[in-house]
Amino acid sequence: MQNIQMVDLHSQYASLEPDIDRAIKEVLQSCQFINGEAVKTFAEHLANYLGVKHVIPCANGTDALQIALMALGLKPGDEVITTPFTFVATAEVIALLQLKPVFIDVNPCTFTLNEYLLEQVITEKTKAIIPVHLFGQAANMEAIMRIAKAHEISVIEDNAQAIGADFLFKDGSSKKLGTIGRVGCTSFFPSKNLGGYGDGGALFTDEDELAVKIRMIANHGSEKKYYHDEVGVNSRLDTLQAAILNVKLAHLDNFNRARQAAASYYTNQMQSWRTITTPKIARYSTHVFHQYTILIEENRDAVQKTLMEAGISTAVYYPVPLHLQKAYQNNRYQLGDFPVSEELSKKVLSLPMHTALTEDIQQFIIQHLEKALLL
Numbered sequence: 474m475q476n477i478q479m480v481d482l483h484s485q486y487a488s489l490e491p492d493i494d495r496a497i498k499e500v501l502q503s504c505q506f507i508n509g510e511a512v513k514t515f516a517e518h519l520a521n522y523l524g525v526k527h528v529i530p531c532a533n534g535t536d537a538l539q540i541a542l543m544a545l546g547l548k549p550g551d552e553v554i555t556t557p558f559t560f561v562a563t564a565e566v567i568a569l570l571q572l573k574p575v576f577i578d579v580n581p582c583t584f585t586l587n588e589y590l591l592e593q594v595i596t597e598k599t600k601a602i603i604p605v606h607l608f609g610q611a612a613n614m615e616a617i618m619r620i621a622k623a624h625e626i627s628v629i630e631d632n633a634q635a636i637g638a639d640f641l642f643k644d645g646s647s648k649k650l651g652t653i654g655r656v657g658c659t660s661f662f663p664s665k666n667l668g669g670y671g672d673g674g675a676l677f678t679d680e681d682e683l684a685v686k687i688r689m690i691a692n693h694g695s696e697k698k699y700y701h702d703e704v705g706v707n708s709r710l711d712t713l714q715a716a717i718l719n720v721k722l723a724h725l726d727n728f729n730r731a732r733q734a735a736a737s738y739y740t741n742q743m744q745s746w747r748t749i750t751t752p753k754i755a756r757y758s759t760h761v762f763h764q765y766t767i768l769i770e771e772n773r774d775a776v777q778k779t780l781m782e783a784g785i786s787t788a789v790y791y792p793v794p795l796h797l798q799k800a801y802q803n804n805r806y807q808l809g810d811f812p813v814s815e816e817l818s819k820k821v822l823s824l825p826m827h828t829a830l831t832e833d834i835q836q837f838i839i840q841h842l843e844k845a846l847l848l
């Protein structure tokens with residue numbers, strides 16, 4: 474078997490090639506590379522798909538988070554609660570805006586923000602909570618929203634990894650992730666569940682006024698050309714990316730089903746193994762498996778190396794929790810403060826996960842993993 478990558482963007486392109494090529498060609502012929510027709514169409518289609526009133530496209534997922542914080546009018550010194558077990562972007566934008574990141578640990582089963590730890594860190598300076606729907610499933614939004622509402626705190630969902638997943642409320646209703654908080658943010662980075670062929674991102678909201686403000690901030694703080702009411706940024710989704718994403722959006726549910734099928738196959742095959750833990754699915758969320766992440770009790774790095782030697786790529790998301798990263802170290806946090814995140818960073822291993830995995834490939838991975846665990 475040839476080398477096995479974490480993601481296989483090529484097979485997905487091959488399966489959509491004529492449609493994607495046609496969409497790209499249309500943009501090339503229109504020469505409307507900035508704010509072309511496809512950007513509007515894509516935003517409309519995505520809003521329909523998500524069941525949200527406004528989708529505002531932007532340049533990437535990191536910008537989406539930054540714009541959300543700016544649009545909520547947060548001021549230097551305001552506190553924003555998130556987890557240290559996430560991609561750096563979540564905390565980066567908080568720090569860039571001179572807000573104060575306040576970390577709380579994650580749930581050991583879902584790896585998402587532990588809602589039971591939320592109330593004890595809320596102060597009068599707390600202005601926002603950013604739950605991260607990590608690896609493809611939700612943080613407990615029902616509980617988080619209840620607490621946030623009681624304290625009048627805004628919730629910004631970091632939905633870069635879980636687009637298409639549903640939150641299942643206790644009353645039996647459901648909502649797409651990213652549409653439950655005041656603002657949802659996502660990324661169209663190529664390897665995300667809905668990925669373009671370059672950078673891209675978007676914000677979602679049901680609030681009209683907030684949508685106007687978000688649109689304005691993403692456009693140099695301007696509603697009317699050359700009149701600037703706010704300090705903004707320049708953050709646009711390219712027309713080319715929008716055209717590609719429009720083609721792919723129609724297949725998102727199928728893509729996510731392919732990921733779910735591959736995840737079930739992995740889990741069924743490995744369920745009885747005692748030295749690893751397979752991913753748990755929360756009762757309140759569907760899981761769209763942006764990553765299929767197992768926990769390896771011992772020698773994770775050696776297992777990863779052995780797999781690498783067999784031509785199998787795996788990844789460690791994330792090797793260092795944010796409170797221990799050089800850029801975010803300060804006298805507020807130290808080793809031992811977030812034991813779950815710290816333990817996860819030593820044990821997690823993400824296996825290849827994409828929309829073109831076959832049982833042959835998975836069997837090959839599973840056999841080598843079993844061997845590596847016995848070494």
Ligand SMILES: *Cc1c(COP(=O)(O)O)cnc(C)c1O
Nearest residue numbers: 533534535560562633634660662
């Ligand atoms: C990918 C990702 C981002 C950032 O998205 P970019 O488009 O790369 O800027 C933010 N948060 C999480 C959790 C992500 O996985």
